[in-house]
Amino acid sequence: MAQNDVNIQGSPRSVLAGATIGFFIGAGSVSLYGPTAHIFVQAMHLSPTQIGWLVGMPMLTGALLRIPFGASVDHNGGRVPFLVLLVASLVGIAGLYWMLLTLYPNHLDAHSYPYLLALGALAGSGIATFSVGVGQVSYWYPRKKQGEALAVFGGLGDSSPGFVALILPSVILMTGLWSGYLFSLAMIILGILLYYFLGKNAPYFQYIHHMEKNAAIDHAKANGEELFPTGGVWHSLSLSASHWRTWPLVGLYFTNFGGFLALTVWLPTFWESYYHTKTMTAVILTASFSLLAAFIRVWGGALADREGGEKIAIISLTILLGGAVIMTLSQTFWLTVIGEFLVGAGMGINNGAVFKLVPHYVPDAVGGASGWVGGLGCLGGFAVPPLLGGFVDRFGTQGYPLGYSVYIGLAVVSLLLVWILVRTRDHVAGGHSISPMH
Template identity: 60%
Template sequence: MRSNTSSISAAGGSASRSLAGATIGFFIGFGAVSLFGPTAQSFIKVMQLSPEQVGLLVAMPMLTGSLLRIPFGAWVDLNGGKMPFLLLLLASVVGIGGLYWMLLSLYPEHLTAEHYPWLLLFGALGGCGIATFSVGVGQVSYWFPKERQGKALSFYAGLGNTSPGLVAIVLPLIIAVGGLWVGYFVSLVIVIAGIGLYVVLGFNAPYFQLRRHGMAQAEARDAAKALGQELFPAPSVSRALIDSATSWRTWPLVALYFTSFGGFLALTAWLPIYWGASYKASHWEALGLTASFSLLSSLIRVPAGNWSDRFGGERIAFASYCLLLIGAVMMALSRSFGLSVTGEVLVAVGMGGANAAVFKLVPQYVPDAVGGTAGWVGGLGALGGFVVPPILGHIAQTMGAVGYGRGYVVYVILAVASLLLTYLLYVTRQSPSRTKPVRTSMRAPVKP
């Protein structure tokens, strides 16, 4: 049997170093949320895209970024996270590189509607980086003891979530100076540099490193405990996903997150188009309003998490969806720029507060399958970012310029449904969960 001394020499990295690496990796990966939003107007002018086509285009990165969260997040329990993290970022490089090649060789004279499927394909690949969230949650969780996980994961998710807002500001500045293709080239360079930093800083937790060095499972667990690791992977990830799916409460939580976080992703991509089409806002005004929405909604999650601990997740969720409902009604009916800005602020605060509250409710309502439930909620809930923009585009195409505002009726409907589901969960909170007890990984849920 190997000694603990030899085990220490076999396991590299540290908790803080790996947290920094995962945060950098998630930050550059999550920036793909804004892959097309700030540049959509350029494609519209050159390729003569319809509102429906634009809606699908800006939503495409969300499709892969949402669906891949579930399998890649589960893969962490098998190898520690570094390999799936790198694969997702490399796929994103291929997607952004493909867009750069198209723009370099075709834009603007030869870029036509016939190239639209290629934009969708490269957008889907670029969006793979969004799925790094679930991988990083697992990788960070295994490094930190339980009493320090909340702070570590808040740092990880909080900084990473600011990426779309910053991209919405910086990317147009670069494009204004050097052109569209330069913007994507710089994006490509940043992602490649981020991958390099992740390779250097991101380490799997000691247990996974020791297993890779050939140590037996029980021996590696004991040695990793001696190195300070407290959390270890579940014996059956598939069982945790199946059992969480059999709890009816999982699916209202998915729907709630579909509205709040999926809706947030959708608006991050759609708002530049909305402000330009509805109020003839300048390019920079539209992007500034979009970036403000993204940053406000992301930052409000920190205090909203504390409010959920203090007042209860249901109360904060209900209040947040009320704000979302009021803001969506204002934006759907308003013809005033100032009133619509106020509506955007209410929507941002409502979505951010609801995002924090929903993940507070996950362990409360499905305590026997927290890891599996968090996977379903985070993965399927984020699909709202893919589903909603094409609907908004269809309404705009059907109704004309006024349809860009009327499209917020979609959020009115989602907010009302979310209020009803929140009330349903609250009134049934005392009844037992129907999930079977399973041994899930002891990850602390985090608000992505």
């Protein structure tokens, strides 16, 4: 095919829409067990620590798969790995649906626990679409618009756990446990179809199939593309790992996105067990937290574009720290609610700022950096719930609020990491001059 005959498919807006929809559907698996934890506790007699492992399990594969799949975007543009992850999640949810259809309620017991963990891990693959989408969207948008575009992608996509936490218990209440997961199955099939039609690779990755690399870059530049990969998957991972600033960003994302995921699945248990709220009240409080953190992330990205990512990170982490202190010390329902919302707001704004910093600090390996940051950062959603459950096992009921001291520590460490970035941002990182982001 002649170079001039290459017909570029997609546009920045359509791809942003497709990636956001795909991530929205895939990220719903983060709430696979959280809103229904009380049902499994009743049927299987699980301990608080076992609950923590169960609700956190979808984050394990979702986190680890973000690393290689995010890096693969620098090689293939993102479309294929995005679809692979959604299909893997589909298989996990289908297996869970079949298991519950055949075992619940009479035969779901302690022996079923390992199978629930395994299916949750597979279903969690959908969350890994985040790091793929970050790279895919970054290649479509110019640097000056990436903060807002990535905040829209991450913020609207992150709202999925909140909606799932709100809708899934309602569906289960009306139609039964197994049918609730049938609804989840139908939603991910819809997500796969929509992404298939909208989620196209950036111009460079379309041109490269029809011409040599330099010509593909020239043609892609003519289409407005500014970022270009420098190597394959492992090259991108190793290159981004060699940028030391990748690792403070990992720490920030562990605290804010991983911490957000952990609370999304833990809060229903907290509200019902500590304040003895009704199930629907716990669901509404959790969904409100999740949706606040998700939607305010869009505003956080816009603020980072205008005011600078580091500045917004410091402000948001201070808000998170204040909310965590309140949740740890409070013995009053409404004061704890205020603390929860402060934590959600701080996390959401910071998440919008972090991914503004990724293409700025690691411009020659965006996919690899997105994989490290999104993958290892997401591990917070897997690691923190068992810690929160451990506080309850150790201190009894009072361990529920004391567990939030984990977030005080994470917030303080994250503030230190941002301070390090600010102190060194004028230095040369990996051959690229880093200047204040304004």
